[in-house]
Amino acid sequence: MNIQLALDRLSREECFTVIKETEPYIDWIEVGTGVIKEYGMSIVREIKEAFPNKILVADMKTCDAGKFEAAQAFEAGADITTVMAFSADKTIADTLEVAKKQGKRVMIDLLGITEPTRIEELERLGVDLIGLHFGKDMQLEGEMHTDLFNLVENYSTFEVAVAGGINVESLPDILEKSPNTIIVGSAISKAEDRTGVAKKMKGLINAYEVNY
Numbered sequence: 001m002n003i004q005l006a007l008d009r010l011s012r013e014e015c016f017t018v019i020k021e022t023e024p025y026i027d028w029i030e031v032g033t034g035v036i037k038e039y040g041m042s043i044v045r046e047i048k049e050a051f052p053n054k055i056l057v058a059d060m061k062t063c064d065a066g067k068f069e070a071a072q073a074f075e076a077g078a079d080i081t082t083v084m085a086f087s088a089d090k091t092i093a094d095t096l097e098v099a100k101k102q103g104k105r106v107m108i109d110l111l112g113i114t115e116p117t118r119i120e121e122l123e124r125l126g127v128d129l130i131g132l133h134f135g136k137d138m139q140l141e142g143e144m145h146t147d148l149f150n151l152v153e154n155y156s157t158f159e160v161a162v163a164g165g166i167n168v169e170s171l172p173d174i175l176e177k178s179p180n181t182i183i184v185g186s187a188i189s190k191a192e193d194r195t196g197v198a199k200k201m202k203g204l205i206n207a208y209e210v211n212y
């Protein structure tokens, strides 16, 4: 099980500091949407150059112009780019095609999706990596519930990532759902002791996997 460190609402310098402080305990690095909007593709390039051995996710949250945006992310060094699940099928198919040609991947962000039919359609389109997502603004009005996993429980074809305010306290319940990737942003990046929090979360994951 991977930890994906999400870098959101941080300056360029803070992004590098957070990665350096947590590097041994994280597997994937996500350059958050807001960070990309602030600094452009150059920060994706710089992070990949500095940490070439980490899987790099560009959280592009693409919803249109899929071919162009996927190429943009991959050319900057991303291994995975994100596309919103509500996008047109053509957008999703195009990004998958670009990824396939380049040996890269697309993570489909399920933010806002509640209809099981969309999950079926995504499977038919050839999607293999999805992100369950309880959004930042939704977190202001409540906490993520593991019911979120119900959407994909009948599908063994998907590799599943999950995001949405996950912290040391909520991690054990999430682990019971055995996602492939746990996306953690503010619980690590805004912590006073980032190294300690990342180490603790990785330790909980490792302990769960040993006993699973």
Ligand SMILES: O=C(CO)[C@H](O)[C@H](O)COP(=O)(O)O
Pocket (backbone or CB within 6 Å): 006, 007, 008, 030, 032, 059, 134, 135, 136, 163, 164, 165, 166, 183, 184, 185, 186, 187
């Ligand atoms: O995609 C995101 C926001 O749209 C975040 O990367 C994701 O929600 C993880 O951050 P946090 O743990 O702070 O919720």
